[in-house]
Amino acid sequence: MGDDSQSIYSWRGAKVGFLRNFSTEFPGAKIFKLEENFRSTSHILDAANAVISYDPSRIEKSLFTRRGEGMPIEVLGFSYATEEAAAIAREIGRHAAAGTAWHDMAVIYRQNRLSWVLEEALLHAHVPHEIVGDVGFYQRMAVKDALALLTLSACPDEPQSEEAFRRVANRPVRGLGAKGLGMIEAKARDSGLSLCAAATRVRLPLKCGRALDSFVQIVRRTASRGSETIGQRVSWLLEETGYLDMLRADDTDDAVSQRENLAELVALADGFQRVEHLMEHAALASVAPGEKGKDRVQLITMHRAKGLEFRHVFLPAWEEAVFPGGMVRNLDEERRLAYVALTRAMEQATITFCDYRQGGSSAPSRFIDDIPLQNRITGWNHVRHEPCQTSLRWMQAGRALDAQGP
Numbered sequence: 001m002g003d004d005s006q007s008i009y010s011w012r013g014a015k016v017g018f019l020r021n022f023s024t025e026f027p028g029a030k031i032f033k034l035e036e037n038f039r040s041t042s043h044i045l046d047a048a049n050a051v052i053s054y055d056p057s058r059i060e061k062s063l064f065t066r067r068g069e070g071m072p073i074e075v076l077g078f079s080y081a082t083e084e085a086a087a088i089a090r091e092i093g094r095h096a097a098a099g100t101a102w103h104d105m106a107v108i109y110r111q112n113r114l115s116w117v118l119e120e121a122l123l124h125a126h127v128p129h130e131i132v133g134d135v136g137f138y139q140r141m142a143v144k145d146a147l148a149l150l151t152l153s154a155c156p157d158e159p160q161s162e163e164a165f166r167r168v169a170n171r172p173v174r175g176l177g178a179k180g181l182g183m184i185e186a187k188a189r190d191s192g193l194s195l196c197a198a199a200t201r202v203r204l205p206l207k208c209g210r211a212l213d214s215f216v217q218i219v220r221r222t223a224s225r226g227s228e229t230i231g232q233r234v235s236w237l238l239e240e241t242g243y244l245d246m247l248r249a250d251d252t253d254d255a256v257s258q259r260e261n262l263a264e265l266v267a268l269a270d271g272f273q274r275v276e277h278l279m280e281h282a283a284l285a286s287v288a289p290g291e292k293g294k295d296r297v298q299l300i301t302m303h304r305a306k307g308l309e310f311r312h313v314f315l316p317a318w319e320e321a322v323f324p325g326g327m328v329r330n331l332d333e334e335r336r337l338a339y340v341a342l343t344r345a346m347e348q349a350t351i352t353f354c355d356y357r358q359g360g361s362s363a364p365s366r367f368i369d370d371i372p373l374q375n376r377i378t379g380w381n382h383v384r385h386e387p388c389q390t391s392l393r394w395m396q397a398g399r400a401l402d403a404q405g406p
Contacts, residue, residue: 033061035061035062035063035064036063036064036065036066037063037064037065037343038065038067039065039309039343039346040063040065040067040070040343040345040346040347041065041067041068041069041070041071041346041347042064042065042067042068042069042070043069043070043071043072043073043375044070044073044342044343044345044346044349045063045064045065045343046372046374046375047073047342047349047371047372047375047376048063048338048339048342048343049062049063050370050371050372050375051335051338051339051342051367051370051371052335052336052338052339053370054335054370055332055335055336056332057332063343070347070348071347071348071381072374072375072376072377072381073342073349073350073351073371073375073376073377074348074349074350074351074376074377074379074380074381075350075351075352075368075371075376075377075378075379076350076351076352076353076378076379076380077352077353077354077355077364078352078353078354078355079354079355079356080354080355080356080357081114081117081316081317081354081356081357081358082117082120082121083354084117084316084317084352084353084354085117085118085120085121085122085316086121086124086125087352088107088118088121088314088316088350088352089118089121089122089124089125089127090125091314091350091380092105092122092125092127092297092314093125093127094382095312096127100311100312101295102127102128102129102295102296102297103295103296103297103298104310104311104312105297105298105310105311105312105313105314106297106298106299106300106305106308106310106312106313106314106344107297107298107299107300107313107314107315107316108300108301108302108305108313108314108315108341108344109299109300109301109302109315109316109317110301110302110317110322110323110325110337111301111322112134112257112301113257113260113261113264114316114317114322115131115134115137115299116137116261116264116268117264118299118316119131119136119137119285119299120137120268120285122297122299123284123285127297128295128296128297129296129297129298129299130296130297130298130299131299131300132298132299132300132304133300133301133304134301136285136286137261137264137285138282138285138286139286140258140261141258142247142258142259142261142262143261143262143265144167145167145168145171145243146234146237146238146243146262146265147164147265147278147279147282148163148164148167148168149164149168149219149234149237149238149241149243150230150233150234150237150269150275150278150279151164151275151279152164152165152168152196152219153219153220153222153223153233153237154222154223154275154276156194156196156197156216156219156220157193157194157196157197158194159194161194161195161196162194162195165194165195165196165199166181166195168241168243169181169195169199169212169215171243171246172241172242172243172245172246174208174211174212174215175204175205175207175208175211176204176208176211176212180202180204180205180208183202183204184198184199184202185198187201187202196216196219196220199212199213199216200212200213200216215241218237218240218241219237219241222236222237229269229270230269230270230272230273230274230275230278231266231267231268231269231270232266232270233269233275234262234265234266234269235266238262244259244262247259247262263358298310302337302340302341303337305340305341305344306340308344309344309345309346310344310345310346311345311346311347311348312345312347312348312349312350313341313342313344313345313348313349313350314350314352315341315342315349315350315351315352316352316353317352317353317354317357318351318352318353318364318365318367318368319353319354319357319362319363319364319365320362320363320364320365320366321357321360321362321363322357322362322365323337323338323365323367324365324366324367335367338365338367348381351368351376353365353368
């Protein structure tokens with residue numbers, strides 16, 4: 001038994017043709033179409049049916065429900081990702097105030113890299129949330145390394161810099177092993193020095209010693225760089241210490257993702273006036289409101305959301321540059337992802353997009369146009385405002401949300 005419209009794992013080796021060609025390979029086989037859906041309302045199913053209908057090789061079927069019409073798909077456009085995330089956070093809060101449980105809502109996105117701006121918005125809105133199948137932005141390796149560099153540069157001789165030194169003194173590799181680090185720690189303990197200070201007073205192998213001396217000089221020189229922003233300081237540290245060169249030399253997807261995370265951190269850091277404020281924020285974000293496994297909004301990718309269901313689903317970043325994406329190899333599978341994402345919603349689905357994301361302009365996803373007009377509305381269902389021009393979208397949505405109160 002299987003649903004070819006939900007075949008979304010070709011990158012794992014799954015082949016949708018096994019399902020679609022089954023009756024050809026076995027001419028006597030009978031196909032039973034399970035078309036009644038017990039989860040979603042008809043507006044959601046009609047939208048999903050319309051999107052998947054453009055997959056030319058699919059097995060013909062049309063989902064239906066007895067749950068009633070429900071509410072049309074909400075479609076909202078914003079100028080920037082921060083505005084989009086803030087609006088989603090506010091709307092989640094409005095639903096919670098109206099009685100919807102946190103765990104009955106989910107934000108489902110195409111790629112993990114889209115989660116950080118949503119995390120920030122939910123954190124500021126005091127919305128308990130959990131990232132499913134991934135770690136939070138501030139728990140990602142490259143981000144933790146960059147914050148360690150920033151901590152070390154801000155207070156190289158203070159106790160709080162000790163763990164930061166241990167974390168990044170050998171990233172990238174400078175030849176500092178457990179034995180060398182042990183010698184530095186012994187010197188620091190015996191002489192009452194910080195690890196940063198002790199590192200330049202221990203006899204290490206020549207290559208390691210020179211590399212470590214250079215690293216310490218870079219760290220200490222940061223404080224004398226004048227009135228640069230925190231983001232600029234982070235960027236300078238990553239370049240000068242060779243950290244970014246280490247990632248550039250690695251052509252794996254993980255290294256690319258880490259570089260993207262660091263670019264996001266640099267942009268985010270510019271919103272803080274003092275290093276300690278950024279560190280406090282990172283510490284707070286690392287312990288998001290609520291306890292793991294308790295009542296929390298789920299942040300999850302489309303792939304991981306398969307098989308799950310939520311009363312209200314938010315689907316951000318439905319843009320040509322992101323979903324389906326400019327370099328996509330299998331458009332039909334992206335369409336099946338859209339089908340899966342829409343049908344996770346039981347009562348309400350909200351699609352959002354931005355005019356600009358990560359420094360580039362974008363257009364609404366083609367999948368939005370595939371949804372019939374009678375199954376979607378421009379704006380929030382509880383406001384029912386008329387379609388607006390791009391330049392007025394955020395202003396009107398903001399006024400509507402403000403009218404609801406905090």
